[in-house]
Amino acid sequence: MGKKGKREKKGKGAEKTAAKMERKVSRRAKKEEEDLEALIAEFQSLDAKKTQVIESSCPPPSPRLNGSLSAHPEKDELILFGGEYFNGQKTYLYNELYVYNIRKNSWSKVEIPNPPPRRCAHQAAVVPTAGGQLWVFGGEFASPNGEQFYHYKDLWVLHLATKTWEQIKASGGPSGRSGHRMVACKRQLIVFGGFHESARDYIYYNDVYAFNLDSFTWSKLAPSGIGPSPRSGCQMATTPEGSIIIYGGYSKQGPKSEKRKRRRGRDAEAEGARDEEMEKQPSQGPVEIVKEVVAEDGTVMTIKQVISGPAEEKERSESEEEEDGALGQQVEPCPRSNAMLAVKHGVLYVYGGMFEVGDRQFTLSDLYSIDLHKMEEWKVLVEMDPKAQEWLEESESDEEDDDMEGAEGGEEEESSEEESEDEGGEEQHPSVQPDEKHADYLSRTEQYWIKLARSNMGPDAKEKKVVKVAHAMAKTFYEDSV
Template sequence: MGKKDKNKKKGKGAEKTAMKTDKKLAAKQKKMLKKLEEIDIAEVIGRLEEEEARIKTVSEEICASAPTPRSNFTLVAHPEKEELILFGGEFYNGQRVSVYNDLFFYNVNKNEWKQIRSPSGPTPRSGHQMVAVAANGGQLWLFGGEHASPSQLQFYHYKDLWMMSLKTRSWEKISTSNGPSARSGHRMVVSKKKLFIFGGFYDNNQSYNYFNDVHIFSLESYTWLQVYIEGAIIPPPRSGCCMASAPNGSILVWGGYSKEKIKKDIDRGITHTDMYFLKPNKSAQNSTKYKWITTKTNGYKPLPLSSVSCTSAPNAMVYSFGGVMDVDENEEDLHGQFGNDLLALDLNSLTCHLIDNFKKKKSQNKHPKMSADETLAEAVNTISTTSTDGIFTVKVAGTGGSASTLPEMPSFFSNYKPDSLPSPRMNAGLCVCRGILYVYGGLFEEDNKQYTFNDLYALNLHKPEEWKVIIPNNMNVHDWIDSESSDSDDGDDCEDSGEETKSESEMETELFFFFCKYLEARTLFLNIFFNLINRQTLLCENLA
């Protein structure tokens, strides 16, 4: 009993410490928001809802150009027409984040974009999920997502469910109980007249939580169903995974990303490479009992990437594109290595293969012989041990759960010149419409800069030999504003610790000074070395 009470007191002490830490973080954030003159995120959402309510009629406008660059949006194919539908997303220019709730329809045959404005629709968000179904003339179903404040100090996570009638172009908020908690980065697919939602995360900049729960919404009764998971196997929590529905009613989940706290102020990022089937219990009709089982693919082995784009196609095929791998650069920094692999997965045989038989256009681009993805593959084959910079570590977790980091790999995008292949990226839009695979937008990072795209590519899946460039990737239009937030944050930290910050010019001067001293020392050493050799030679000659 004594030990039990003692442990109980320890638990309460830890809880109080956590509460104090949260209060300190909240106070610091409040101070920063006041300095930036940024209003509370909940008030922002309220104002946005009022703006949506002021729209009274549905309107359509033909766009002069494609939607603005963005990532973490949704792109789906119209269930009955040769159209693509794009909603939401975000854009970061180095200082401020812009979040969108604009809705676009792209007519494939006319090469025409239309923006649709409807009364009382979803407020701006990114990291949400949207699917299209053919019921009642076509419907869009949208769930969750997040809204980041311009400074990225505040985040609002949604747990709302929306339906748009493609016939009337009107939104309806579906209010029903027992739904998922607020989240973004989750995945949602439709199967057998049901919506399946898995995973995601919640992060308010003070604490975070990753999910591995399953939620099912009936498209017939418009209710959230009670889900029973049988067995001991459950996928670890994650966000940004790939998810697809098989013809037999099973749901396939693989990959993704999560974080876990290993020490105070130290998080570990985990890139998941495992794969699971969520199989229904077919012993009882209309049962909501399911069981997770582990599985693996045959054929090509995908690289350990996260934020991979994924879409389903007819004939039980799933296609994935791009993604990012965190790399420990020099035990002080992490940077992402991006891919542009296009993979095809047969859900019946679970056979994966790489689509790489493209007819590449001749380019004057002086690249190294290996592609970015080949370099990634080589890095995977030369795995080193896990290391940490004291703040964040990276772990690649497969079915065995072993940890690893990847060595530094050269940059390819700095030399990239537009050709017929989509460049490496993550969180792009990917969908299949009438046998054509489309890739739109996404994000690339290099040298602490983000490049957000609005290019568009098409690939005939019946003859996947060459990408068609509909909207080229113009690197000259990517404006980036160097962020001052990191400098101000560092300044605040230095005030707390009594240390003094140094400008970049001062640091460069110091580095140049040390480099000159190094050259002097090196010259002195060589002079001494050669003098010793000369003396030794003279001594030998005299002895002879």
């Protein structure tokens, strides 16, 4: 057989392998979603047993992050819904509803029949209609091992006066997502951005949707001008004039990582990117982080946080210690991400969140407040000792299970893949080195897989699609090899 014939046969073999890998990734994504839907349904069956409203005084909620904290539109109350907690081995999702009484500094738990499924990284907005309504859209559900995610696209309303949940079914709304933002503006709920991840890929959004609170209909908006790039975890607020301000956020560029850092949280990804950048510059001076907070009266306040690099770390001077001694001990929240925020009467409340020490993630349940008009001092409303935080080290068996995750198909499928490779006479794919991580393997062999994907998809295929398919092929081959 001539060289041309060999190349044609080799190309067909590579095409078969690529198609098989693509189908395998699709099956894995579908199976993960079905498994999570079954788990969600199981939790909902437990919630269905609730038949009456039960409100009772309780201690502060358990540690959590990625929930929502909203100010009651008519009462001096804050409403906490949902969130997540990770103890090092297992992820817990919540759909609990708590109410914080600002004047009494007390918590109560409200159990209401037929609540939304458990979720985190959703969005909530309040409107004063009919004694107050809390609207909840989207978010995600994570598997107990924190490696699989189901993204919601449902819309719920909590009628605060009657304490009843209602699911609003209206077509034409945003796709399933988490890490998005939603605000109430002129009898509409405005949804922007967000994030979606599956076994196949991840997507960031910059689309804008409006839900009309009078007609109960969704519409996709097309604002003029150049809009923000796709992102999740940004800040979004309305002004008294009815404008919407969008600030910051995060969008991961490059290949999808092998795994998310366990329960780092979608809204905290920007913080992670910042931390990584700081780690790359260990010998430089202080880093100044500027953040803006928009108060409910539209006032924009700038907060500057200066973080010292190792070159700046030194013992505090005697004059600094004397100054602190004269002023008294200054209290402020510890560094954190994924905290829950709410503003009521010009006071900012910060509850919970997560901070990291090495590989450990500590989830908080403390509550602080600060007057945004004075910006003088933080007040501690609920204390928590981070050292008492539970953290279970990941067991070796868990790591082995993670390594085996996604290995589907059995001996029959493996043999068929080998046959297709033999039929094509193709060269062997770059092998996985001992103990090599997926990210390292992908970095080392990415150009090979992109070239292979391009040869299968043709010269007219878009570059982004080629890269996406190449990464899927590389991941499938990697998982089959380890």
